[in-house]
Amino acid sequence: AQSVTQLDSHVSVSEGTPVLLRCNYSSSYSPSLFWYVQHPNKGLQLLLKYTSAATLVKGINGFEAEFKKSETSFHLTKPSAHMSDAAEYFCVVSFLRGFQKLVFGTGTRLLVSP
Amino acid sequence: EPEVTQTPSHQVTQMGQEVILRCVPISNHLYFYWYRQILGQKVEFLVSFYNNEISEKSEIFDDQFSVERPDGSNFTLKIRSTKLEDSAMYFCASSESAGESYEQYFGPGTRLTVT
Numbered sequence: 001a002q003s004v005t006q007l008d009s010h011v012s013v014s015e016g017t018p019v020l021l022r023c024n025y026s027s028s029y030s031p032s033l034f035w036y037v038q039h040p041n042k043g044l045q046l047l048l049k050y051t052s053a054a055t056l057v058k059g060i061n062g063f064e065a066e067f068k069k070s071e072t073s074f075h076l077t078k079p080s081a082h083m084s085d086a087a088e089y090f091c092v093v094s095f096l097r098g099f100q101k102l103v104f105g106t107g108t109r110l111l112v113s114p
Numbered sequence: 115e116p117e118v119t120q121t122p123s124h125q126v127t128q129m130g131q132e133v134i135l136r137c138v139p140i141s142n143h144l145y146f147y148w149y150r151q152i153l154g155q156k157v158e159f160l161v162s163f164y165n166n167e168i169s170e171k172s173e174i175f176d177d178q179f180s181v182e183r184p185d186g187s188n189f190t191l192k193i194r195s196t197k198l199e200d201s202a203m204y205f206c207a208s209s210e211s212a213g214e215s216y217e218q219y220f221g222p223g224t225r226l227t228v229t
Contacts, residue, residue, distance in 0.1 A: 036220075044207075049217075100209070100218065101162070104149075104156050104157035107157075
């Protein structure tokens with residue numbers, strides 16, 4: 001079965017320092033993986049996706065994630081946090097069943113302090 | 115940029131009452147979805163809808179739930195007789211097509227509180 005585990009429920013960083021949000025996946029075959037972000041009172045927005053092309057995926061707002069099959073990980077990183085990055089981040093795995101069925105992690109709340 | 119909208123943003127209802135959550139997907143999208151997130155838990159898939167039919171539903175989506183596309187723009191989720199455990203954030207999503215290269219666009223959610 002497809003699943004994702006987000007290892008941290010909350011991550012706190014200072015503005016200008018690096019961000020690391022951790023995600024491990026479980027999949028019986030080659031997965032598609034995503035990171036979504038949710039700002040307060042906004043919908044879930046796609047940050048980036050991995051679909052078996054390059055293992056290092058670049059997304060919006062300076063975020064990137066690296067697919068590591070040997071570690072079954074898909075961690076999200078950003079070199080320098082900005083106050084506007086404060087939000088809830090969801091790691092998601094999908095599998096095709098005639099449509100793309102998304103399976104969400106529990107989410108990581110990123111807090112950014114000045 | 116086109117976006118998915120949902121109304122209302124917050125709905126409070128009494129146990130046993132019917133509620134209808136409304137969504138307006140992006141206009142050229144053909145696939146529609148409902149997800150829900152109980153407070154403190156994961157976002158869970160409820161149902162997918164294509165060509166005026168349910169294409170898949172989860173075990174959560176029992177006979178109390180139904181979906182409908184009553185006109186060319188709205189996509190609704192109805193809960194016939196709400197229970198306390200239906201309290202959750204409900205997200206609508208839509209996609210242009212079904213393949214892995216087609217992103218699902220999410221609305222801001224409706225927070226349903228059942229008292």
